[in-house]
Amino acid sequence: MNLLREIDTAGAPGDYLFARVRCRRAKLAFGGHGAGSADPHQALKTEQAWVYVQLNQRLRRRLLPFFEYSGLGTLILALRFLSAGDPAAMATQLQFSLLHPQVRKILLNAGQVTPVIRQFEQLLTGSYPFFAGLTQQFLRQGPGGLEQKLLGGCLQQGVSRSRSPALRQMLIYLLDMRNLQALYKHLRWQIPTPPPLLEGGAIELGRYEKIWSARDMDPLMALIQKKAGGKGDPEAIGVEDFLFQGLTTGLRRAGRDPLQEGLVLDYLWRCQLAARNRGLRLATSSAQEQRTLTEVPR
Secondary structure, eight states: OOSBOOOOSOOOOHHHHHHHHHHHHHHHHTTOSSTTOSOHHHHHHHHHHHHHHHSOHHHHHHHHHHHHHHHHHHHHHHHHHHHTTOHHHHHHHHTTOOBOHHHHHHHHTOSSHHHHHHHHHHHHTTTOGGGTTHHHHHHHHHHHHHHHHHHHHHHHHHHHHOOOHHHHHHHHHHHHHHHHHHHHHHHHTTOSSOOOOOSSSSSOHHHHHHHHHHTOHHHHHHHHHHHHTOOSOHHHHOHHHHHHHHHHHHHHHHTTSTTSTHHHHHHHHHHHHHHHHHHHHHHHHHHHHHHHHHOOOO
16 A cells, blocks of 8 residues: 555646746745645645645656655654544644545544554555564654654655655755764763664765764764755754755755756745744744743733
8 A cells, every 4th residue: 555645637747837836936935825824734735735736647756755755754743643642633634634545544543553553564564665563663662763764764765766866865865864863962962872873875874883983073063064065053053954954955956947856846845944934933922922921910
């Protein structure tokens, strides 16, 4: 079984699709497409679904690993809410998602999280070998281990199977980014166990292992700067945001050609960043309002 729902329509002709995406990308720069939505993440899912349906069969096959990676993110969030006993929040996550109807049905009819994970392992391992052993991983390491196994495995599979050079470079960057962040967190918080590292990136595992053995943050910061192609202090900006800047630069470069799939990836990434940034602003505004309401007048 596939993770995402099947699309039977032929999709739009390539030139027409690229023209539509260019228009939507320009509108996004001026606050369009979900800027007024109460939930920016739902707006993001809606836009991803629009692109997925509009793609012709050839482009859909070439860009499929991107949508699978995004769909796994939705699945992981749904499982987290299910584990926390919040089915309403889980159902909200599933709205407008591209997940296969059977995947959605299993989640919506679920009781306990472990049997659901076991069921997904049985159904999806054939198409996604990294689902094998998922139940044991969850029981041993919890939601964090599940996320590492699924997203890491999806990136590795996407890199090996991708037919799109632009997408392959994006997935390699994301894979390297996960390794860099894992090493940074282990050094920053002085975690005694080695960080979980994924093979298949552009940075050899030996470089991470050497930094880990020395417990030296300076060469890691230099490696992060080199990967992102940026200057400045990654910790001052935030390591994740610093690395995101590098990915954004690469995708904007790939999106300059108006008639290539790099344009679609650039647009989808801009939508994702816009949703993330707006979500952070809304969370900050909500927290400020709560503080104001709880202040005791003098």
